[in-house]
Structures are given as C-alpha cells and as structure tokens.
Amino acid sequence: MSVYNELRLEQQLCDAVITVGSARFHVHKIVLCNCSPYFKALFTNWSTQDRQVFDIPHVSPDIMKIIIEFAYTAFPAVTQENVQESFIAAHQFNVTGITQACCSLLEEHLAPGNCIGIWRLTGVYHTPELTNKAFLYTLTHFEEVASVSEEFPLLSVQELVQIIEDDHLNVKQEKTVFVAILSWIAYAAEERREHISLLLSNVRLALTSLQFITNSVRNNELVLASTECHTLLKHSLAAMLELHTSRFSDTIFYKPLSRPRLSPTVLLALGGWSGGRPTDAIVAYDSRADRWVDIPKNGDYTPRAYHGAVFLDGAVYIVGGFDNVERFSSVHRFDLATHTWTEVKQMHWTRCYVSVTVMDGCIYAMGGYDGLDRLSSAERYESRTNQWTLIPSMHKKRSDASCTSLRGKVYICGGFTGSQCLSTAECFNPETNQWTLIASMGHRRTGVGVIAYAGKIFAVGGFNGFIRLNTAEAYNPDTNTWRAVPSMLAARSNFGIAVIDDRVFVVGGYNGFSTMIKVECFDGETSMWSDVRSLKVACSAPSCCIVHGLPNLVEYSAPRLMQCSDVDEDKME
Template structure:
C-alpha cells in the first residue's frame, strides 16, 4: 500500500473529510467520493449522473455489508482477501458494481482453485456473468483434463447437450484414446436416459470414431442398445467403416483431416527434435512431433547456424539451445526460440564452451553440465536464470564427463555416464541445490557414453549409449529410495547420441547412431505396459540431436500437423436444446 493510500484510508477510518455515506442494510460506510470513483465507473456514474450534487447518502441494494466492506477497503488499499467462502458472492457484487480490480482478483483465485471436479462449475459461473477470459480458461482446463473430468466430475453429468457438444467436438480435447469420449457420452446419457437418448446421433457424430480400434467399434459401439435403436447412428457407423478403410490407404491425406470422424485432435504437448549431425555435417533442422497425428512437422528455422551435440531445454514458453558444435567451433553461446513469436534471440553466453553438454531444467533454472570445450572434458557446471539473463557457476562434478545425459527428479539433478577422455563411464552422480554438492550414486550396470537419461515413472532411466565396444539397446532405471539400478526392457534398436523426451506419459527416443550410420528411427516406451513400440520416424536421419517437450502454448496448432475445420458431411446437424 502506498503512503498516500494509507493516508486516505486513515481519513476514512477517522471519518475525516468524508463526503459520501454508502448504506447497505442500514450499515453505513463513510467514504470519499473521489476514491470510489477511481475504483469503479459505477460509483462515478452514481455520484455524477444518478444523484444530485448535494446528495451524501447512497443506498446500494443487493449487496451484503460484509462484501461492501471488502469493496470499500479495496478502493482505499488495492487489496482484497478472496477466499473459497466469499469468492462467489464477491464476484457477483463486483460484477454488478464494475470493480475491475476485484473481478480480476476473483478470476485469478478461481483459476488457481480449478480442478477436474469444479472446472465445469467455474465455466458455468463465468458464462453466466460473461467473463470471456475466465470462460476460456475454464473450458481449456476442461478440455485439457477431460479424462479426469469425465470420470470424476458430478458437474459433468449435469452438462446440457449443447455444452457437451462444445466440449467433445473440439480439436483441443485431450484424450489418448478416442473411446474415452464415447464412454463419457454413454455415462452422460445413462444419468438421465429417458431425456438424453435422443441426443445420441448428435453426440456420436462428434466422436472421432474412425480413430478407434475396429474391434472396439464393433464390440462396443455397433452393439450398444442406444446406438442400435437410432437410424442416424447406423448411417454414422457406415461412414465410420468407410473412413477406417480410407485411413488404411491414405493416412493424413487432405480427405482424412477434413473428415470429422478421422481428424486427429490437437496435442497438448509437442516434442521438438533440434539440430544434430546429418549426412556428414551439422544441421539446423527442427522437427516437431504431433503425438495425436503421429506425424513429424518441419519447423521453419530462421537461425541459420547448424549445430550438433548441443543441449536444448523448454522454459517459460521458449526453447533454449545451449552450446554445441558446428564442425569447427565449440560454442559457449545460448539462443532462445520464442515459440509465440517464432523468433530467435541470443541470450547470455555460458562461462565455458560446451559441446557434448548435458542440459536440464529445475526450479526455473537451466543447468548446463560437463561437456567438451575443444581441449578438455569438463567437470564444471553452471545454471542460467532467465529473469536476470545470467549464468552462475555451481559446484563441479566428481568426474569429468562429456557425452553424458542428465535429468531432474524430486528436486535434484542426476547425471549419468559419458566419456572422461579415456574411457566410457558407468558412474552417476546427483546434485543437491540446497547444499551445492554433487554426490556419487550407485554405478550403472553398463558403461554408457552418448546415453539418454530422463526421469520417468518416479525413476531415473538410462537408455542406450556406447560402452566402448558397441552401441547399446539396453536400458536400466535408478530408484533413489534404494540407490539401486534395475534392468528395464531394451529398445527395439541399438543407438547412441540420440534425443530423449517424455510426451503423452511415454518415453520417446529419436535418431542417433547405430554403429554403422545415423538413423531416423523413433520409438517409445510405456511404463504401464513395459513395452517399446515404433511411432512414425523423423523425416531426416541424424545423430547428436537434442529433444525437449513444449507445452502450454497458445499457438500449439502452429507446431502441430495441420487440421481443417470442415465437417465430413454437408448434412444439417440436429438442433440442440
């Protein structure tokens, strides 16, 4: 609170120089007109247009004394205590009185409180009082967390058909499997079957049925009693079978993405594969993987500097490219790619040149660890604070290591493997930022240089690499609670110097060197099934690339496979009540 605000509030509390009395249910608040005018255009109109100049007492209806007290205190101090108990009543009152500062405070409070259980209620509430920003955020939260919302929210069962259509027709609906949408529709209908069965065709038309497993459609959709009783649904199923056949022949053709039954939904996160070594030289290529469409998209890159053996990190809506090698020079430079603006900017350079560097993010900092400066393998480490644009040296590791890989888990940085200049390493160590100390942990079962390391399923995974003799396809996982490594299923392909990242609750690896040539192979590991599978490969073969996952973007569609908004049918849709 500023000094002048404090003076004004003291005058109010002492009833000094007050020229207005706000009366609510016979409770009087002595105030200054000019202070309330500054707080809200409602009060300015009340004092200047809706009353005579001599009027001093103003009755405000439909507001409780407790809420008016908070509004007046906010006008003088700029602070309002928003709580679960008062937010709804306060929001309704300030919406009518047009106190924008409190409206913003209430909206921010509701946004922080949002959960799968209450997001639909907040959506309804914001819609009733028409606050577009909060409406958008509540709807986006619902779309992003649809699986939990549909499974746990009682509010979901009370949605109108119109609102349910708005949700399930959106390309931004986040579901790993389209059957989740269909089963949510059935749950909604079963809540009031007599009233809701009539909507089955309208809702079924919004499900991307052709993206389901054919056996599931046959067993669970075509044989459903509500679906069987609807002639329009039978037509939709015929079109679904046609679309499935089209999918097998022409995956991701224009006809597929124009067809509502087959168009993939937008992902909530995108995997970036940056730079690397391709066809005998470094490249500046960036490819983005759309997990919903299972397709790689080339990202237009205005940074013409090719580089390999760099680290990349996603932080605060930007991708940072750290260090690396262009075939001649080892870099200390760092470049930031603004994903909203599609622009590159050079930020502060590191203290050391670092290629074969290990990079990770923790607590809003980027860590750059070890590497090779053109002369020596490094034990040094440093971290970057984006708000100050500064790199700060932290404690050095126990071992020199380049070609290692690092990750963060439970507030600590883990780095594993690498090359010390004479041998490939099986050692691993952990950094505690609270003590600024590195501690050696149990050795891995294999020596691994050119390794991929990532925190997944509450463990530290160490994948692939080079043991000094051969490229590896084996993987192992570290349990910090027991300080032990255990074998996990091996990859489908041997590789070192590849990209690694998490997306859609799966571990992805991309590219690398298989001992003979660079590769464009991509595979992913699902901890729930303990299986590796092969999604679509990258467009170009490369090793020494680096991967990261970007999320929370307002312009996610810019980096996803292109979608079109046309419906697959020109038929008129049913009216929604």
C-alpha cells in the first residue's frame, strides 16, 4: 500500500477528490472501495463513472483525513481526544478497522467518569461486545460511578432501572442504591419525583436494616408522598422478617426485595482431607448470599490434600499435594470457563505441604515435603512460557508454612522443619533475588494461615507443637514488628484462608480431634470474628483462592431465582 500512498501524496493517478468543507483530498476510488462499503456504493451505485468530486457531509476534515490515511496505510490514528468522533464516523462510513481501534481504546480507558457515556454511545451504534463491557463496568464500579460521574444524573429513568435492577450490581450495602436514586431525582426533582416508587421497587430493601427503613426510607418526603411506596415498605418489612427467621431457606432467592446481589469475586476451596481421605471437591463461597455452591469438574483430576491453589489469568492452578499414596510435583490448570483440567509443566521438586502465592503474574511455590525431607527450595512459574525457574532457597526448611504477597515481595511464615514448629518468617524480593529474615512471630505456627490484609501480613491459627491455636497476629512491614490481633472463635490448623469483601475468611481445618465444617471471617472495621455459612462437608487442608473477572460468574454463585408467577410481591398482603 505504500506505493498507493506515495501516489496519493503526489496526487498522481488520482481519480476522485473528496471535499469536506474547504478541505480537499485527492484519492484513488479503488483504494477507498477496498476500505469502506460506503465509498464503494458512493463510487459505483450513487454516482456516474465520470464524476470526480464528492462532497461528504457530517464529518470534520480531521476525521476524514484519518479515514483516508487508514485506507492507504491500515494505521488508525485514533487518540483519546478524537476517539468519539472517529467512532461515529467509522460507523457512518463502515470502516471496520477504525471501529475496532476505537472500541479497543474506549475499553482500555473505561473509568467511572466515562463508562456510562461509552455504554450509551456504543449501544446507539451497535457494538454489543463493548456495550456489554461498559455496562458491566458500570455495575461493578457502581458506588464510585454514582458519586463522581457527571454522566450519572443524565441517565433516563429506564436506563437507571436497567442498572439498579441487575443482580450484578456491585454494592456492599443496599442503602447505597437508595442514596443514588435520591441523588438522581434531585438533579431534576420536579419531573423525576414521580419515578420514586418504580426506582424504590428495585432496591433490595430487605437486605438493609430495620433502622434504615424506619429512619431513612420511610421518613423521606418522596416516599411519604407515594402510596405505592407505602405498600412497598410493608412488603419489604415482611421480606426482612422472613429473611431473618428463615436464614437457611433458599426461598429468599424468589423475592426481588431480598434476593442478594452477585459478588464480582468468589472464594473457591479446592481439594483437602475429608472423610479420612483426600477429596477432589471444588466448592465456591458466594459471600453476598452466604451460600456454598458445588462446582462440577470435567475430566480426570486426582483427589489431593496439602496442595496449593492460586488464581491466574482466568484459571486456577493446583500445585503439588498428596493423594494418600503419592506426593506430587505436578501442576494442573482448571479452566474456570469450561470446567476442564489441563496438566502444565511440573515443578523441579516434589512438594506436599507446599506454600504458594501469585505475584506480578507469576506463581511462587516454596518449601514443602518431598517424602524424605522438608524443603527450603523455591521456584517460580510463568504461564506465558509454561516454565518453572528455580529461585534462591529460603533460609529455613519449611513444610506446612503459608505465604502471601504484599508490595512486590513474597512473605512466608511458620511451618515445620521435621523436628520443630517455626515462629520464623522471611520475605523474597525479586528485584534483588534474595530472601531476608524478618521479625519472628509471637507464636510457633505450623499449619498456619497467612494472608495480606489491610496493608499487613496476617498469620492466623496453626499448631505450636502442643495445641491448635485460635490466636492471630499481624506484621507491619514498615516497622518489622508483629502485634496481636483478635483471636478466631475456634482453634484450627491446616485450613483455607482468603480475603473477600474486605474480610478474612478461614475455611475448615483440623481442631486436634476432627476435621472441621465451620467457616468464620474477620472484619477489620469491627475487629471481630463471626461465623458464616459452614461447609457442607467437613474438610481440612483445602486450598483457597479468590477468582474474579469471570464471564460465567453465575456458575460459581448461588442461583438467583427470578420472581415466579406464584410469588408476586405486588399481590402480597
């Protein structure tokens, strides 16, 4: 194409002139026909063959220049400054390459301040993939969008309903939706106040508190003036009562006023020791619904315990472990979209009781037990190359330790040397390629749970050589010190641990007598541990990880059953 472009620039062999206002572009008809069905129709069907000058309306000279240069060079000169105008023009002239470039740029720069505009723009010009992504972005970042976006008050009532009625709407507290509705109405109060009952019916009021409904909702002047809202509040209070008296009933999923929203993240617990043997079970915890969901597993996967599990690039990797006969160096990848398994490159070392974490797109596997010795060796996996690379060994041999990553470093704490339980901890810096011993924990802990939370490293539970622990402590990397934090409700070792919805969850484990079914969580805002929904089957040594960004998120969540004809909120007394 460079030859054609040279001829265009020299105005040689050109057989058409495109005029846009006072700008004139000398072109070759055949080149533009190759780029755009619009120009093909213009030159062959909408004009005579001898016509040479074509005036193009509804486009600026700068954008026409981009289209013509793309026709000759295949380079879309799309920038953030011209992307909207380029997008509209690309649709007008049916230039697919520029449309794709615009969509890529718009998706790359999705933000709370522009996602609504992109959703509306791409919906008008029918680019469904980007429209869906912009809409999902709006749902996922709703709290920030509602508070900072200048586009939010410009939504139509139908568009606002489409957003707030969606189960994917990501709000930690349902009262956020009510506050957003009031803000939207206040932007044009006189013409919008009539929509209060329609909008309020899409708030899951039964998921709020009695105090909030009584003090904030019922006393609002818009609600007070609406008979429909009075009825809606009565139904909400009835649904709230049912929700609190029937916590373990799934009937709440039939009720629009009490149906939990979907969380954008899900906790997975994989494998472990259950019923006296390793298990291949995969269960997902839906934190918004407080439900555990069984996940189907396609293909062959060996039951195992004392393994590691991490989430990376839309898949879960199962690292090492033990099947009651063999200890593994193998690594398996579970595709969360297809529920299928693939074996990837095995580790250099056999590792049971291994510690694993993800940092900067790499999987780190450290320590463990190979059947003969406790290990100090460590290695790193890159999915791009499907290769494990040895990194320097730790200062201590550690099996049954636990690790996490924070601020570009890997931290590993506690464990067992084969003869003693450890209180020591160390961190690995990939920039210096070195391990550094840090301050020791206040307790010896093997079978410990370690997780990054609130800018600290939390070490929870474990076994000190004599008893299982319920104590917990937190490491401050700025001061190299540990401090005690509130203890768990139940002592346990060899459990799963993860952070979801700004809370630390501990799953299953062993209490010194039996495997455990109990699950509890720590809320940093209240500094309290509380019980949540127990596992369906008691399990120790599961490995937990948090998954997100899944296109099939609903498959890993409790089913949200839509309102049935025989369960009609509007007919409730």
